[in-house]
Amino acid sequence: MENEIEYVGEHLIPGEIGNLFIVVAFVGAILSFFSFFKATNSNDSSWKKLGQYAFITHGVAAISIVACLFYIIFNHYFEYYYVWQHSSSSLPLRYIFSCFWEGQEGSFLLWMIWHVVLGFILLRTTGKWQAPVMAIFSLVQIFLGSMLLGITISDWFSIGSNPFGLLREHPDMVNLPFIQNPEYVALIEGRGLNPLLQNYWMTIHPPTLFFGFASTLIPFAYAVAGIWTKQYQEWIKPALPWTFFGIAILGTGVLMGGAWAYEALSFGGFWAWDPVENASLVPWITFVAGGHLMLVNKNRNSSLVATYIFTFLTFLLVLYSTYLTRSGILGETSVHSFAEGMPGQLIVFMSTFILMVAYLLIKNYKNIPKIRQEESLWSREFWMFIGALILGIAAFQISFSTSIPVTNKVFGTNMAPPEDAISHYNSWQIPFTIIVCLLIAFAQFLKYKNSDKQKFFKQLALSLIVSVALTIVITIGMNFKNSLLIGLIFASSFSIMANLDYWLRVLKGKLKNAGPSVAHVGFGLLILGALLSTGKKQIISYNTSGININLEKNEENIDPNAQNIFLAKEDTLKMGEYYITYKNAKKEGVNIYYEVEYFKLNQDLKFDYQFTLYPSIQTNEMMGNVSEPSTKHFWNRDIFTHITYAEVDPTTGVENKKDEYAEPEVVKVGAQDTVALNSSIMYVKGINKELDPVIYRLDSNDIGISLIIECINSKGKRFTLEPVMIIKGTQVFPIQVEDEELGLKLAIKRIIPQENSFELIVTEKKRNNFIIMQAIVFPYINILWLGCIIMVIGSVLSVYYRIRKSNK
Amino acid sequence: MKKTHIIAIVLIAVSIGVILSTIKDSSSFVSFSEAVENPGVSYQVIGELNKEKELEYDPHENANLFSFYMLDAEGNEQKVYFHGTKPQDFERSEQVVVHGKFENNEFHASKILMKCPSKYNNGSTELQEFNAEEVS
Numbered sequence: 051m052e053n054e055i056e057y058v059g060e061h062l063i064p065g066e067i068g069n070l071f072i073v074v075a076f077v078g079a080i081l082s083f084f085s086f087f088k089a090t091n092s093n094d095s096s097w098k099k100l101g102q103y104a105f106i107t108h109g110v111a112a113i114s115i116v117a118c119l120f121y122i123i124f125n126h127y128f129e130y131y132y133v134w135q136h137s138s139s140s141l142p143l144r145y146i147f148s149c150f151w152e153g154q155e156g157s158f159l160l161w162m163i164w165h166v167v168l169g170f171i172l173l174r175t176t177g178k179w180q181a182p183v184m185a186i187f188s189l190v191q192i193f194l195g196s197m198l199l200g201i202t203i204s205d206w207f208s209i210g211s212n213p214f215g216l217l218r219e220h221p222d223m224v225n226l227p228f229i230q231n232p233e234y235v236a237l238i239e240g241r242g243l244n245p246l247l248q249n250y251w252m253t254i255h256p257p258t259l260f261f262g263f264a265s266t267l268i269p270f271a272y273a274v275a276g277i278w279t280k281q282y283q284e285w286i287k288p289a290l291p292w293t294f295f296g297i298a299i300l301g302t303g304v305l306m307g308g309a310w311a312y313e314a315l316s317f318g319g320f321w322a323w324d325p326v327e328n329a330s331l332v333p334w335i336t337f338v339a340g341g342h343l344m345l346v347n348k349n350r351n352s353s354l355v356a357t358y359i360f361t362f363l364t365f366l367l368v369l370y371s372t373y374l375t376r377s378g379i380l381g382e383t384s385v386h387s388f389a390e391g392m393p394g395q396l397i398v399f400m401s402t403f404i405l406m407v408a409y410l411l412i413k414n415y416k417n418i419p420k421i422r423q424e425e426s427l428w429s430r431e432f433w434m435f436i437g438a439l440i441l442g443i444a445a446f447q448i449s450f451s452t453s454i455p456v457t458n459k460v461f462g463t464n465m466a467p468p469e470d471a472i473s474h475y476n477s478w479q480i481p482f483t484i485i486v487c488l489l490i491a492f493a494q495f496l497k498y499k500n501s502d503k504q505k506f507f508k509q510l511a512l513s514l515i516v517s518v519a520l521t522i523v524i525t526i527g528m529n530f531k532n533s534l535l536i537g538l539i540f541a542s543s544f545s546i547m548a549n550l551d552y553w554l555r556v557l558k559g560k561l562k563n564a565g566p567s568v569a570h571v572g573f574g575l576l577i578l579g580a581l582l583s584t585g586k587k588q589i590i591s592y593n594t595s596g597i598n599i600n601l602e603k604n605e606e607n608i609d610p611n612a613q614n615i616f617l618a619k620e621d622t623l624k625m626g627e628y629y630i631t632y633k634n635a636k637k638e639g640v641n642i643y644y645e646v647e648y649f650k651l652n653q654d655l656k657f658d659y660q661f662t663l664y665p666s667i668q669t670n671e672m673m674g675n676v677s678e679p680s681t682k683h684f685w686n687r688d689i690f691t692h693i694t695y696a697e698v699d700p701t702t703g704v705e706n707k708k709d710e711y712a713e714p715e716v717v718k719v720g721a722q723d724t725v726a727l728n729s730s731i732m733y734v735k736g737i738n739k740e741l742d743p744v745i746y747r748l749d750s751n752d753i754g755i756s757l758i759i760e761c762i763n764s765k766g767k768r769f770t771l772e773p774v775m776i777i778k779g780t781q782v783f784p785i786q787v788e789d790e791e792l793g794l795k796l797a798i799k800r801i802i803p804q805e806n807s808f809e810l811i812v813t814e815k816k817r818n819n820f821i822i823m824q825a826i827v828f829p830y831i832n833i834l835w836l837g838c839i840i841m842v843i844g845s846v847l848s849v850y851y852r853i854r855k856s857n858k
Numbered sequence: 859m860k861k862t863h864i865i866a867i868v869l870i871a872v873s874i875g876v877i878l879s880t881i882k883d884s885s886s887f888v889s890f891s892e893a894v895e896n897p898g899v900s901y902q903v904i905g906e907l908n909k910e911k912e913l914e915y916d917p918h919e920n921a922n923l924f925s926f927y928m929l930d931a932e933g934n935e936q937k938v939y940f941h942g943t944k945p946q947d948f949e950r951s952e953q954v955v956v957h958g959k960f961e962n963n964e965f966h967a968s969k970i971l972m973k974c975p976s977k978y979n980n981g982s983t984e985l986q987e988f989n990a991e992e993v994s
Contacts, residue, residue, distance in 0.1 A: 695943035
């Protein structure tokens with residue numbers, strides 16, 4: 051640098067403070083880890099005190115980092131790269147939070163903050179477990195804190211990425227001319243938050259999901275603490291409420307992702323087995339398995355090793371999930387992998403914890419209590435154990451298929467992800483779900499150790515009969531043919547009925563202890579709703595605008611794949627049970643809304659207005675044009691519509707082209723003929739040879755002839771057109787007629803007397819204002835959402851009563 | 859035989875099944891010249907759009923047919939028919955992955971993945987996926 055530029059108007063103080071807090075948080079975590087580690091091994095209370103102070107310092111520093119980051123985002127200090135990259139001054143205030151966690155640094159910070167929040171609670175509640183549990187927390191915080199350091203050692207090696215980096219120092223910017231201007235700050239504007247993320251789901255989904263991720267650390271830390279301090283079973287009791295709390299939160303986060311995909315993205319469903327979705331689902335599955343094994347162990351000390359494995363696996367899978375989504379390795383396979391490179395550090399993070407738990411398990415394997423005696427087939431714990439194994443296998447299957455890009459990288463193979471991902475995953479996951487639902491249904495009726503078989507069958511009989519009846523009704527009523535799906539209908543109904551029955555008859559409908567039953571009913575409903583809505587989803591947007599398709603390609607020949615309807619402006623077409631009209635397009639902000647009205651035909655053959663949907667296209671500068679769906683919700687079904695194609699004008703957004711006349715075509719007709727044109731049906735009603743000689747100035751030798759043609763447009767409106775031909779001696783005068791509303795010009799070209807027919811020149815308006823739309827009906831999808839809510843309520847209930855019980 | 863042994867055997871069997879099915883269901887990335895040898899078999903081809911040739915899409919005629927010329931990694935050109943609407947901003951794509959198969963010497967794609975240069979993210983790309991609709 052020859053001469054340093056003095057920049058004007060930069061706000062460097064908050065960034066410097068932020069950086070200071072990053073260092074304090076990092077050092078605090080190291081100190082806290084070291085002190086709690088010492089405290090665990092020496093039982094020295096002064097180490098413990100030091101650890102507490104260090105962790106509190108770390109936590110306060112982490113909260114201060116968040117405050118600094120919010121401060122610069124809130125004040126639009128675009129001299130910071132993060133602020134420039136993720137926000138703009140025109141961004142509505144309600145999306146400020148979304149900018150915060152849109153970027154990688156922000157999302158690590160969010161994760162770290164949740165650990166701080168949980169850590170502060172644990173500092174007060176862990177009692178004798180404090181030192182080892184907090185040591186593990188601190189160790190994790192060291193790794194997360196290092197992600198924010200942003201220390202560049204050489205071109206190819208750096209530790210973390212700093213959220214307070216300056217725009218003018220960013221590697222992509224240093225050579226750009228604008229930074230030569232000392233007053234650049236006054237000139238720059240942030241590039242803004244990706245409009246796709248500007249909706250309320252982006253405000254609530256990431257924090258919930260990360261809270262869920264953070265909560266997996268608590269049972270993990272307790273389990274490590276258990277082995278570390280050789281209290282191999284005692285850790286389960288304090289960890290149990292946290293585990294089910296975490297299951298509820300993480301489950302909510304995952305389901306919110308599905309709801310977001312369904313409501314705001316045009317995936318055409320709520321679950322697509324997308325790698326990023328899978329990456330968040332898999333830890334939840336192992337979390338559930340681990341939680342249930344913990345229950346088994348609390349009542350009977352069996353399968354302790356499996357409990358450890360699942361509890362460890364859950365947290366490790368959260369790390370793996372972060373690696374998959376954040377390292378960019380999914381690249382070609384996922385629609386929404388966030389390709390930013392920082393894999394090395396995450397691999398070190400993961401390997402450290404894998405080696406740590408592997409070492410602890412192997413070293414202490416002999417000491418972990420095991421039951422030599424086999425469990426009875428008629429015991430609850432046996433089937434809960436089987437259930438956990440099934441969940442483990444299900445998680446393994448999803449993980450293994452999702453990890454194809456990782457397998458390629460590690461083994462140098464060249465596998466591509468399954469062609470039809472949905473049926474690949476379903477072919478395994480449906481059988482697993484059937485077994486899990488059956489286990490959920492009957493396991494509660496068994497007692498720990500051993501049960502009375504007769505009583506067991508007697509208690510189950512009622513719900514079994516009801517579910518069989520329900521299965522028959524659904525199968526016939528909705529015409530299910532696939533035996534695997536029928537199996538799932540039965541299994542999910544059985545799990546709903548049996549748990550309802552257990553709650554009402556065995557637990558006498560009391561809220562206390564109702565948690566598990568309620569959560570299981572919710573799970574059964576979720577599965578049943580998912581099955582009915584996707585198994586019988588129906589695409590209703592077959593192209594009924596037969597009028598747009600050439601005559602040769604009549605209805606039988608329509609491409610069976612054609613699932614998109616062509617809607618010209620003002621046209622009314624039949625779609626499913628509705629008639630729909632594309633009325634207008636409006637641009638509001640970055641979105642173009644297409645107003646589509648829905649009608650039903652009543653008995654008098656008149657259209658009754660039903661409702662209007664506004665599917666939209668977002669003119670997104672970062673992602674290109676993105677289609678956003680619009681859905682009509684009924685109690686028993688949803689009508690989901692989205693635009694699959696529209697010609698979008700880059701400046702005004704809304705197309706308002708004039709309909710122009712297309713090239714004329716010659717059509718041969720005779721009297722009483724019916725011809726389908728592009729946008730109307732033409733009927734040759736008659737031939738008029740008696741033209742008024744005065745109007746047409748006909749002499750006695752002249753011949754005047756006209757065709758009386760009736761046209762019906764797509765709305766059923768009738769028009770009459772009368773093209774005329776006058777022959778004066780050897781000269782022929784065709785008189786063209788035009789109907790502006792119908793968009794049609796007709797002229798007689800030639801009369802063919804020997805065939806008694808005519809050649810007509812037909813010129814039609816080309817419909818330049820149109821949209822192509824897809825519409826899908828999802829039946830009974832509300833059962834799915836109801837199931838989600840009930841499942842979460844059940845989990846919360848069980849956590850609540852478990853905490854109350856343990857406090858007594 | 860103890861119950862645990864039965865469980866272990868079943869567990870191992872299912873795991874092997876999972877691994878085999880993933881390998882079986884996974885397709886592979888090939889060039890057009892390999893794909894043409896096995897008509898009717900699905901492949902994934904990586905390549906790029908030939909921007910010099912015309913993209914054919916006439917929604918007035920058939921809203922569900924879009925065709926374009928693609929160059930695979932070896933530089934072979936192939937006309938690709940996609941039975942769906944034309945993906946938004948297809949012209950901007952940098953890299954294209956098509957899932958599909960040869961039928962009557964024509965390549966019919968069931969899915970298109972495209973990478974577009976992001977206008978803002980310097981150097982990075984955005985990925986988008988488009989599916990032809992399944993026959994129900």
